[in-house]
Every structure is written in C-alpha cells, then in structure tokens.
Amino acid sequence: MxxxxxxxxxxxxxxxxxxxxxxxxxxxxxxxxxxxxxxxxxxxxxxxxxxxxxxxxxxTRDALIEEALSHAIRSSLSSSDLEPGTGRPEDFSHGLTEMVDSGPDLQAFQYELLLESRRRPELLSHLRALYDEYFAATRRELTQMLPGPVDEGLSRMVFATLEGLVLHQLVFGEREVIEDALDELRNVLRLLARERDGK
Structure with a gap:
C-alpha cells in the first residue's frame, strides 16, 4: 500500500x-x-x-501548547546569545539575526501565542512565566555589563528592543538593517557603561 x-x-x-x-x-x-x-x-x-x-x-492540547512554548523559549535563549555571560556589549545578542534566519517558526510561534493570549487569557500565566526567563537572562547580562544596579525598567526596555528587532526581521527580512540596529544598541550600552563608570 x-x-x-x-x-x-x-x-x-x-x-x-x-x-x-x-x-x-x-x-x-x-x-x-x-x-x-x-x-x-x-x-x-x-x-x-x-x-x-x-x-x-x-x-492534553493545553499540555502540548505549554511544553511547545517552553521548548521554543529554551531554543531561542540558547541560540540568540542573549546571555553570553561575558559582560561585553559586543557579545550581547550576537546570534540574534542568525537565530531568526535559522528558526523563524520558533519566533512566529511565540508571537502567535502572545496574540492568542489576548483572546485566551488562560495562556497568559504560561507566557508570563516563560517570558520571565527572557527578562531574567537580559537583566543578568546587563548586570555583568553595566556598573551599578540594573532595574527592571532598563532590562525590559533592552529586551523589548530585541524582541521588536526579531519581529521586524521575521516579517520584513532586512537582516543587514537589523544587524546595524543591534550594533547601535550595543553602542548605547557601551556609552551607558562608561557613563556609569564615570569615564
């Protein structure tokens, strides 16, 4: 047959x-x-x-959704260099554009669930718990990079910038433009580190 x-x-x-x-x-x-x-x-x-x-x-379908979301975020965290652990701005999110190019479905999946959570609020607690991993990884890396305390506002702003760039690359392509934007973000972080260091 x-x-x-x-x-x-x-x-x-x-x-x-x-x-x-x-x-x-x-x-x-x-x-x-x-x-x-x-x-x-x-x-x-x-x-x-x-x-x-x-x-x-x-x-259950809900268990499948929850585990697939956790899987997507783990995969994204490991391939994005969001938290390289060096504390050097030039290393920060170095693999981000490659992550989008090599795994666009992982990113689209996460955005689909974010939008779906507006219609299905029961998804929000899972999304919040898992996105907390993104927020914590960003904050840990910024803490290594910048002298002094890193508050939640700064780490969320940096993560929101990265997430917006991922979305733009996913939708519009333009990897080179996104790379330029990431370089500018790293320059801002270098300047902030110098300013906080008093140099």
Whole structure:
C-alpha cells in the first residue's frame, strides 16, 4: 500500500527524540496556521507519526501548547546569545539575526501565542512565566555589563528592543538593517557603561 499524496510516511521514534520532534512539529503547525490549527492530527501529520503518539506524550492540547512554548523559549535563549555571560556589549545578542534566519517558526510561534493570549487569557500565566526567563537572562547580562544596579525598567526596555528587532526581521527580512540596529544598541550600552563608570 502506498502513502497518500501529500502525506508524510510514518516513522518510528524513540521516546526522547519523539517528544522533541513532536514539539518541533507543534511549533511549525502553529507558526503556519495559528493556534486554532493545532490539533493532535495536524501535529502527528507534520511529524510523520500517529496521532495516538501525540496524545501519549502530552495528554492534553493545553499540555502540548505549554511544553511547545517552553521548548521554543529554551531554543531561542540558547541560540540568540542573549546571555553570553561575558559582560561585553559586543557579545550581547550576537546570534540574534542568525537565530531568526535559522528558526523563524520558533519566533512566529511565540508571537502567535502572545496574540492568542489576548483572546485566551488562560495562556497568559504560561507566557508570563516563560517570558520571565527572557527578562531574567537580559537583566543578568546587563548586570555583568553595566556598573551599578540594573532595574527592571532598563532590562525590559533592552529586551523589548530585541524582541521588536526579531519581529521586524521575521516579517520584513532586512537582516543587514537589523544587524546595524543591534550594533547601535550595543553602542548605547557601551556609552551607558562608561557613563556609569564615570569615564
């Protein structure tokens, strides 16, 4: 028997890699069609597995959404160099544009969920908890970079700038313009560090 046209062949996956593959598939489904298109069957078809496997791994659609969001944010944090740990402005968010180019679905997925949370407030607590990871990573890196205390307002402003640049690259492309904007942000951080240091 042959596979139906347009269907992916089913494959055997191990527990760990299967879960990761299903999360990646969920991210792609939402990035392309919004949260309303996220069904067990859509994820299973995208991953090339049975829908029963999706049910087995996640149990509920809400659990799938929550874990896919956590997966997307972990992946973004690890690939963006948001927190390189060096405390040097030139290293800050060095991998941001590459992250968008290599994983646009991860970013689109997060924006889809942010917008969907306006219609489904029950998503907001999950988003807030996971975005707190972004805010904390930004603040930790700024604390290494800048003399004196870094308040929440400054760290949120810097993160909002980065998030806006990611959105613009995702929608408009223009990687070179985004790289220029990131260089300007790093220059502002250098100036702020010098000013706080009294030099």
């Amino acid at each position: 042959t596979e139906s046209a347009g269907r992916r062949p089913r494959k055997r996956v191990t527990y760990g890699e299967g879960r990761e593959a299903l999360l990646d598939a969920a991210v792609r489904v939402v990035a392309r069609g919004g949260l309303r298109g996220l069904t067990y069957r859509a994820v299973a078809e995208e991953a090339g597995v049975t829908h029963g496997l999706v049910v087995h791994h996640f149990g």
